Amino acid sequence: MVERLPHLPPGDVLHALRTAFTKLAEGSAVQPPQTLTPLPGGGDVIAYQAALDDTYGLKISPYLPRTGRSAVVTAWTLVMSTRTGRPLLLCDAHALTVERTAATSALAVDHLARPEAATLAVIGSGPQAHAHLRYARAVRAFASVRMYAPTLTEAKAPDGVTVAHSAEEAAAGADVVLLCTSAAQPVIDAAALPPGTVVTSISTNAPRAHEIPPAALPAMEVYGDYRPTVTTAAGEMVLAAEADLWSAEQLRGDLPELLTGACLPPSGERPVLFRSLGLGIEDLAIARLLKCP
Structure with missing residues (x-):
């Protein structure tokens, strides 16, 4: 054992x-x-x-x-x-679980972010946030990293990381935004981000938890970790579908499809969401x- x-x-x-x-x-x-x-x-x-x-x-x-x-x-x-x-x-x-969750997000970033992506934002400061930062740096050489959490101070920030005063400040102008919170309600307005910005979300196990507003999905290009499961359980997807704002058929692709070229890559015309639930x-x-x- x-x-x-x-x-x-x-x-x-x-x-x-x-x-x-x-x-x-x-x-x-x-x-x-x-x-x-x-x-x-x-x-x-x-x-x-x-x-x-x-x-x-x-x-x-x-x-x-x-x-x-x-x-x-x-x-x-x-x-x-x-x-x-x-x-x-x-x-x-x-x-x-911390390692596999962060590595899955980083794998998605490697396939979804623009080649020139240089600015990273991390929302959260717990073990998941630190692991996401470590794995994101393993797939891309980010020149600038900002992190926000309500209790985060400069003294507690990882090396080479600038502390932002709000989630919005951290995400503003970032090429990649990693949401690593335990929030069950939205923490940023992802649809308001510039086209091509990649947002990853893991959320929490609270019922229908979501880190971005369900109403943001129609304005984004949405990917997930695994098509058969993510669309039936991710809180923002379920809520958006119930409100007739979005449907599972609009999921642009999942990780198996991204890795094998079986789905379209991001067009660069809208913000991108990658949602993971965790898989066996x-x-x-x-x-x-x-x-x-």
Whole structure:
């Protein structure tokens, strides 16, 4: 059992994800929808599954409320051999989830941002924000980086990062904007950004959570991590569809399609949104980098 994630070079993580999403596009990997199981008395467990080559992966993330105390939230990933049926790895998935989420966003940035993109904005200052910054720098040589969070100070900012006074100030003029918050409501007006600006959003697991206004979708070119799942669960997409503002058919592409050239790249005529929910194949791809017998 691996309880602490060892250092994984960003290049190795990005390569593992590129390979996994390419195999998903080719039909040699399987990505079922995530499932949520309500628990008697309250709480739930979300399960993320995937199959890749000769391995099967399962991540479970329980939410266990407690009276008068904070809820228990854990995450564990199991990797099993589909040749022998035996478990290969069990690991605490908290750190793994941070890495795979940030690396997925960076992979999208590498395919969606303009070649000359030089200015990066990061909204948030927690572990996800720092991981997103690290992986974004691994795919592009940004000349300028701005970060905003309500409690962020110059003393706490990462090296080479300028602290903005608001989310709007951070995003203004940026080529890429990484939203890394736990907000369940919009934090920026993405549709007001200049054409070609790439916005990534991960949001939180609150019901119908969204970091951009649903009404912004018609004015943007929208991509997601995986077409069959993102359009049915991403908060802003669900809300926009219910209001007849946007439909799943308007999703321009997903990561498997971007990696294999099966969808159109951004036109440069509108802002771009990349929305990710988190996928079992991401967990499995990175878990396979750990020491397995």
